[in-house]
Amino acid sequence: MLSKSNNRSISEQIYRCVHCGYCLEWCPARDASYFDIYGSRGKMLVFKALLENKLKITKTLSDRVLNCALCKWCSYKCPEEIPTDDVFVSMRYEVAKRDLMPTIVKKVVKNILKKKNPFGVSTSEITQWAKEMKLKKDSETIIFASCMNTTMGYMDLIHNFSFSFNTLARIMDILEKLKLDNLIMIGTRLFNLNKQYHQTLRNAVKLLREIGIEVGYLFNEEPCCGKPLHTYGYLDEFQEYAKWVNKLLKEKGIKKLIVVNPVCAYTFKVLYPKFIEDFDLEVSHIVEILDENIDKWSSIASYNKSIVITYHDPCYMSRYMSLIEQPRRILKNIENTILVECERSRENTYCTGDGGIEITHSTAAKKIALKRVEMLLKTKPEIIVTTCPACISMLRYGVKLANKEKEVQVRDIVDFVYEALRHHSS
Ligand code: SF4
Numbered sequence: 459m460l461s462k463s464n465n466r467s468i469s470e471q472i473y474r475c476v477h478c479g480y481c482l483e484w485c486p487a488r489d490a491s492y493f494d495i496y497g498s499r500g501k502m503l504v505f506k507a508l509l510e511n512k513l514k515i516t517k518t519l520s521d522r523v524l525n526c527a528l529c530k531w532c533s534y535k536c537p538e539e540i541p542t543d544d545v546f547v548s549m550r551y552e553v554a555k556r557d558l559m560p561t562i563v564k565k566v567v568k569n570i571l572k573k574k575n576p577f578g579v580s581t582s583e584i585t586q587w588a589k590e591m592k593l594k595k596d597s598e599t600i601i602f603a604s605c606m607n608t609t610m611g612y613m614d615l616i617h618n619f620s621f622s623f624n625t626l627a628r629i630m631d632i633l634e635k636l637k638l639d640n641l642i643m644i645g646t647r648l649f650n651l652n653k654q655y656h657q658t659l660r661n662a663v664k665l666l667r668e669i670g671i672e673v674g675y676l677f678n679e680e681p682c683c684g685k686p687l688h689t690y691g692y693l694d695e696f697q698e699y700a701k702w703v704n705k706l707l708k709e710k711g712i713k714k715l716i717v718v719n720p721v722c723a724y725t726f727k728v729l730y731p732k733f734i735e736d737f738d739l740e741v742s743h744i745v746e747i748l749d750e751n752i753d754k755w756s757s758i759a760s761y762n763k764s765i766v767i768t769y770h771d772p773c774y775m776s777r778y779m780s781l782i783e784q785p786r787r788i789l790k791n792i793e794n795t796i797l798v799e800c801e802r803s804r805e806n807t808y809c810t811g812d813g814g815i816e817i818t819h820s821t822a823a824k825k826i827a828l829k830r831v832e833m834l835l836k837t838k839p840e841i842i843v844t845t846c847p848a849c850i851s852m853l854r855y856g857v858k859l860a861n862k863e864k865e866v867q868v869r870d871i872v873d874f875v876y877e878a879l880r881h882h883s884s
């Protein structure tokens with residue numbers, strides 16, 4: 459799998475590395491863990507040694523290849539234009555093939571394959587947000603809510619209590635065997651952990667209605683897009699899974715997906731066509747829809763006092779999908795909004811510590827989140843606006859680490875636009 463990238467074999471790509479080190483400055487994984495092996499140059503040297511049989515694939519190597527946010531910064535910086543993210547995913551494939559992935563990764567994979575979402579939560583939990591939204595099931599255009607938007611509150615809880623993900627996976631396995639896992643889920647549901655993320659989904663539907671787009675929703679039949687399978691190198695499984703999702707969507711007569719999460723949007727837009735032959739669905743991130751329809755809502759979007767914001771570009775929006783100007787146009791079209799650009803924005807954006815690293819190397823991920831928040835705080839924003847649930851979760855944690863919870867909020871762009879419409883009409 460992924461034997462080639464940009465028409466060159468993965469081993470050719472590894473040999474193209476000239477060890478210049480341009481990729482090391484601002485590599486979040488290396489920033490958090492100091493040694494070269496955590497950056498692309500170090501990884502490339504190790505991969506070369508593997509190709510030359512000087513090293514073996516071991517658990518230690520598994521740890522090193524996973525200590526990376528797949529943020530694509532190194533690929534963007536590389537003068538040789540090496541698609542480093544493809545190389546890393548291929549190496550993860552070799553690790554997964556040898557069953558050397560950590561417990562938590564295996565658990566996530568098992569949950570996606572069996573329960574169709576990474577956390578293994580019930581479908582009633584995932585669809586809870588859509589209650590009372592009067593969404594049709596049979597529509598050619600659907601909102602793809604994504605299991606990240608529907609369950610990200612669990613990540614907030616895990617970050618805040620500093621649980622080890624591997625221990626958590628083992629505990630969940632034991633509870634599953636004792637058939638007690640659902641009780642835990644019911645218990646956590648009582649605290650309504652996903653409240654804010656669910657509100658974003660409701661606001662997305664309301665905004666789409668405002669501009670005249672009525673979407674359907676697959677409710678309990680909405681599958682995970684399968685990205686974690688790809689992220690962790692389970693590429694054969696990802697391909698099979700993508701085929702299954704494609705068949706399901708086609709059987710439902712779906713022609714267009716409007717996606718609130720950039721990771722899923724990228725998976726459908728870019729990865730599915732690479733992995734399956736007949737994927738022909740139209741896919742848009744909601745930011746693209748809001749931007750295309752700016753005339754329909756911007757004249758009624760305003761805050762009643764000036765508000766200073768900064769925008770964090772999620773890696774999947776900027777470096778993966780080049781959706782850079784769209785969110786800025788949206789934000790600049792809201793009256794009384796003062797958008798201040800932070801250092802490292804647009805294609806130069808700095809990861810917030812997600813992309814899979816938050817699960818496998820949570821200590822490094824938290825250092826990265828804090829570093830990113832410190833950069834964003836230099837603009838003295840009242841609100842940090844972004845558009846990815848995983849970034850929101852990590853940024854909120856970073857704000858907490860910086861002890862700035864009372865001074866700055868982290869909001870999804872959907873909520874920020876929706877609130878502007880409400881302020882205007884109030
Ligand atoms: S920038 Fe590219 S060529 Fe230079 S060390 Fe990094 S991966 Fe290798």
Ligand code: SF4
Nearest residue numbers: 485526527529530532
């Ligand atoms: S993808 Fe990002 S975190 Fe991973 S090695 Fe490259 S710059 Fe570092």
